[in-house]
Amino acid sequence: MSSAGKHKVTLLAGGVGGAKMAEGLAALPDVALSVIGNVADDDNFHGLWVSPDIDTLTYSLGNVIDRNQGWGVADEGHRALETLNKLGADTWMSLGDRDFGLHIYRTMRRRRGDRPSDIARDVARAFGVAAEIVLPTDDTVQTRVRTDAGWLSFQEYFVRERCAPEVRELAFEGLGQARPTPGALEAVRAADLIVIAPSNPLVSIAPILGVPGIADAVQASAAPKIAVSPFIAGKVVKGPADRMMQALGERADAIGVARRYRGLAASLFIDHADAALGGAIRAEGLEPVCSRILMQTQEDKARLAREIVDLAFAPAHLEANA
Template sequence: MSSLTNNSSLNNKDSLNNKSSAKITLLAGGVGGAKAAEGLNASRYRDGLSIIGNIGDDQAFHGLWVSPDIDTLTYSLGDRINREQGWGLAGDTCQVLNGLQQLGVDTWMQLGDLDFATHIYRTERRQRGERPQQIAEDIAVANGVNVSLILPTDDVVATRLRTQDGWLSFQDYFVRLRCAPDVLEVEYHNAEQAKANPEALAALTQADLIIIAPSNPILSIGAILAIDDLRTQLKARTVPAIAISPLIGGQAVKGPAEKIMTSLGMRADALGIAHYYQGLIDTLVIDSCDQHLQADIEALGIQVHVTNIWMKTPQDKERLMSEVAELALQTTVGELG
């Protein structure tokens, strides 16, 4: 864990007090990550915001390369997301999928017609050998996104889960099987060989504050942290790193986080989240209902900030993420939490 009492940290705190120069890097995936990204994007800290998104759930469907978490971030930040689903585009139709189904094609992965356009565009450019990072940036701009959206690597890193029936891709587990099997092991295939994108490294090295969104730590953040250079840089930081628990009262707001943590033999609560991020963060933000875990988390060397972490409305998102950012602003260095 980095020291929060050195001169570098003091200088970064002074920099953060000037909102125009504050650089915040958010690690994000899934719906929780998209909510956190929207909250920061709506706040006074948006000008210095960079977001490193999860690519571990990327997979080919119908010959097209699909990046669900990156697209969810893009559509959310562009205010085009289907908010009832939490993914896909608002008002989209499924005529292409219906046509494929009539032809006997398995269509368990739900993709809308306008969503198909994104995947066609991405796939054609990838096949021409263009950088996935540049493609993601161009898709973001086309969707009205004005903050820096960064891929952790241009290489393919695939989250895979071992169940009693063998290894599954993330989407097979999450969508096709609806998270039903018990997960016995998780791997991030090719992460050891993957080369971190220079944009991702710069976002971490130049940040005044690093925030880990309330995303599933294993299925969303894990694939980012599995890339050695990014994990090493996070460990070596000289600025505050703050994570927001994705669990409230031992339950995920959305998704199978507590189910997977339990099946892997981990504690499925805020203390379990603290153990997972130990050595990578300085402060964990937990919900008020989990305040009884504060002392145990602090015994791990992680400071605790207790607040209401529900993000049900746009106002909730901006309030929470502004509050989290201000943890590094309103206190003296070494007193976060």
């Protein structure tokens, strides 16, 4: 535990599922939270740089998220989008008026030459976020999805096409040349506990771990490492992870997640509905931990976070990770 009397917890997270896990951890009084978020979904819309997963983390931890849809800002209007539509612009990427304000600010700062990490930090502070929101890289990394119709940006696949096309291949443009931010490496190095959120392993977590140096730092860390499965009974709560993994020849269940995180995490939280998969998960080198992992309420988020932290710092778990 840190000198401030709090466990330093570093969470690797994508959008909605990652934000829920972040909210749960942030609610614990004995946790000092850093969240390394996914930037590979970022893209340019209407001349503005949009960072969907980082914004979802910020809006959630700032308690201004639209909780009905899981993204965007609550009590939102769409007058700017209506004007763009009237002018003939392509408006399939739904951005609210308040959301536009953030994208304008981010783009202004980027054009001024400010580091994306500094911008993300300042935005989080302005929204009253106590946790550290950390970018894995300040370089541009973008997910590309190959379908039968050709290559699409992730937002074209996810929003415009509503995940309908079959995924044939994934690529992360710029990932191999990306440099890790000092903040991301420090968040991993200083962590007392590293948690992998129940985010899409393919397009949320992989682009974080794929930034050169980050996976190595996670592996080198002596901190307990715990992952949470995004699957319950072979289905995801939200998003296309199940269809994507099936299409790419991977198991779309907690076993597939265990294979993805083999060598990175020591334990995997799974739902009680997947208890029968425990033996197969153990064979992949991760210790399964059954719980109720569906996070529908703030109480659910805090309860699951409490279970993760308590497991990590239980004497038996600490001895196993020593």
